Amino acid sequence: MLLAETVRRTGLDTAISVALASGRKPRAVHDPGKTLLDVALAVALGGDCLADVGVLRAEPGVFGPVASDPTVSRLIATLAAAGPKALAAIRSARADIRSRVWGLAGTNGPAADGQVAVDIDGVLVLAHSEKQDATATWKKTFGHHPLVAFVDHGQAGSGEPVAALLRPGNAGSNTASDHITTTRLAWRNCPDPCDGDAGH
Template sequence: MDSGRESLVSSAGGLLLRQTLRCCGLDKAMSAALAPWRAPRSVHDPAKVLTDLAIAVALGGDCAADVAVVRAQPELFGPVASDPTVSRLIATLAGDVDAAIAAIRRARAAARQHIWRRQRPLAGAHGGQVIIDLDATLITAHSDKEQAAPTFKYGYGFHPMLAFVDHGADGSGEALAGLLRPGSAGSNNAADHISVLDAALAQLPDHERAQVLVRTDTGGGVKDFLHHITNLGLQYSVGFYGMPPIVEALNRVPRQAWRAALDGDGAPRDGAQVAELTRYLPDTLRGWPAGMRVIARRERPHPGAQLRLTDDNGWRITCFATNTRGWSIPDLEVRHRQRARAEDRIRNLKDTGLTNLPFHGFDQNQIWLEITLLAADLLVWTQVLAFHGQPARLWEPKRLRLRLLAVAGRIITSGRRRFLRLPRGWPWSDLIETGWTALQPT
């Protein structure tokens, strides 16, 4: 084994991430946003430090010390700050955490607008509905951290709420916003839902905010949140609790009102039916937004399935509320079930630095959450720009790292120009070259 070859680099595919960062103007936007936190004689721009951290996380890192992977390859990523400098910057930003987070989010929003202008990631190149999924998840704290608390699943840690934009069946999704909360935070907190939704809407380009559908599970089915969505003129599709008025309405629904439910591919699903309950709801159900519709799905539990208290006459009942008009009941129900894609987005985000929160301080961990969101953005934006219409557009972070980002290479200097040579036998070298070409300035 010989470790003395200076021209060899690992994670050569990370060059795609760096080029995406430049292509969308994130480096300049972040530098301008974080200018107030740059000391007069500082060597490293705070924006460069944060984007280096984001690249390290996108490559598979899960703590601030993993920026060493980027620092070890200055030929690819330029000069990188030392660990003490990174630590001091995180502490400095945490000292004014609200202003720092607002600055980071402004830079991300500016870069996202550039990305969407160059290649809209949703179906339809010139507009169409944008779907925002809100969901909360649990992060375990393996040591004592500020504001870590017992969770409803008898764990200990944090309960952040996250917002994603769904790219549909032909794409993945972008992490728009996140709110770090103690583990004891409730799932149906209307104020938290409103805060995250407003932050998510601010991430969208201005012209994309008019046609937005907000999807959540039953945690979002609270009056104040639905009134907020209605006042914004947006649509919603949220889970609805099986409260006693729902049971009363189910008993009033005639048999002929039930229709066959559909699978994701549009085929009828055996043993599953849907019906609208709105006209059968009792008068005691008050205070909800005007125009709200309640739709129920019933399905026979599979053999061996554990029954629930909300099951009715042997049927498993799930309900959701929506204000969408003009769709068939089965199609509305399929659209709501596609909210499960948010679970994939959360899993991918946990594969991109959110499995653990590395700092003791709560404010420092809020900054870390923003870094993981930035890392997730870099991965998805690289796929959107470099691999549009190709299978790699749908790859999850683990596969993207294994096949494209983790490849080794050799830097060759010729004619005062530098070239990165990839292994001749690497199965995805052509795909990397195609992506690099697509990321060049237009």
């Protein structure tokens, strides 16, 4: 309930719906923005596949109408086919809402002192099947080795994820080009003062 209400109060639901509105078919029953947010909520609740939106579907009083598994799958396929265009629209909507929330936080916001600290960390994510780019890892497991950028909120365990770069399980820990890409993605997803030319 807390996650669903946070999405509503920050306006993230409206922003994502507007960002994906151009891809909505005229007679579509389910809003693509809400469906994508339902997938995100399912992941936040511990889900690890698209079918886990069924957890939300079981609680319509909390999450409202939730699309069927085939509808969710079609949306993800559509977004994947749109590639960078869809990602740019989603990232822009998230950045706008983050700017609003940080502004509302005032002196409690992560940018209150005019600086933003971003930590980049790699973590192994296990895959239990032959998922795209899943490979053997240096720890003798199988999966992915993404880099994730977190804005430091000044308290242990309070980092705010702002960007992630999915990489194969055998990707190196100190690959400079991947760190640069992740840093640029983080800058684009942060409000002032950390937006601007990624070359600076």
